[in-house]
Amino acid sequence: MTAPVLCAVAHAGGLAHGPWPMATAVLLAALLHAGRGRRGWPAAVAFGAAGALLLALGLSMVPGYGRLPWGIVSINVGKAIGGLAAAAMLPSAWHWNRRCTAIAALCLIAVPALGWAIGYLQWAPAALPALASFAVANAFGTVAEEWFFRRWVQDPLQRFGAVAAVAGTAVLFGLAHAAMGPVFMLLATLAGSAYAAVYRASGGSVWAAVALHLALNVTRVALFGG
Structure with a gap:
């Protein structure tokens, strides 16, 4: 539920407006859950759809998300939420050699x-x-x-x-x-x-x-x- 929680914080901070951000966040969480660690075509479809949604967030195609000014740049809030949700649902260990x-x-x-x-x-x-x-x-x-x-x-x-x-x-x-x-x-x-x-x-x-x-x-x- 990382994406909906972060989206709620964004709404509270005025960085997300309207129904689309939360609807997208809930859908992303559901798709990641459905596609994580499972086999078969339903899981593959869910995983692929989650990737498409993450891409849409990264390209600012989901309406309602704003940008957070930060120094010389700004943070794409939708992209940040999508990335953090993916990292939480699909964890990866640190390895370096x-x-x-x-x-x-x-x-x-x-x-x-x-x-x-x-x-x-x-x-x-x-x-x-x-x-x-x-x-x-x-x-x-x-x-x-x-x-x-x-x-x-x-x-x-x-x-x-x-x-x-x-x-x-x-x-x-x-x-x-x-x-x-x-x-x-x-x-x-x-x-x-x-x-x-x-x-x-x-x-x-x-x-x-x-x-x-x-x-x-x-x-x-x-x-x-x-």
């Missing part, structure tokens, strides 16, 4: 360096208070994105092999950021391949992918501003 460290180091160096080398990113270090507020706000969106792309995209693609799962997830992650322009989409695809690789190297720890995703976003803002 040397392979994860190697992948993370390569990602944290190569992706910003490429963006800077091609002139897409400009050196503009962020102030510490702004960086801290960004890290807190971005954590909510990162959890939502990683739970969706690992549980609903990468895990199902594993049946086609590890390479297909990592590559397919990376391409879809890049396409999800197409609105930011072709260069950002390319960088997102490269970053997405690292997130997917860390997820696999860690033995399926979504939190490992969250950690790398958040670290890269914070690194970008720390070195190149918003």
Whole structure:
């Protein structure tokens, strides 16, 4: 019942209005419960529908949800609620190893360096208070994105092999950021391949992918501003 409880808090704080947020939150909780840890087509349909609903929340397609201003950015309340609900209903343990460290180091160096080398990113270090507020706000969106792309995209693609799962997830992650322009989409695809690789190297720890995703976003803002 994580989603309805969080939605009620959002309503109380003026960050959700009308019937759609609570109706969506209740439906998401029901679908996650129906699809979690079960087999058969009813569970598969419920799980798929939960993923579609989580995607709709992430894309701000559910009316009634607002945004919470937070420092230099704002928090997408609907996306945050969806991500936290998924994390609560589909828990993942923390695992990290040397392979994860190697992948993370390569990602944290190569992706910003490429963006800077091609002139897409400009050196503009962020102030510490702004960086801290960004890290807190971005954590909510990162959890939502990683739970969706690992549980609903990468895990199902594993049946086609590890390479297909990592590559397919990376391409879809890049396409999800197409609105930011072709260069950002390319960088997102490269970053997405690292997130997917860390997820696999860690033995399926979504939190490992969250950690790398958040670290890269914070690194970008720390070195190149918003």
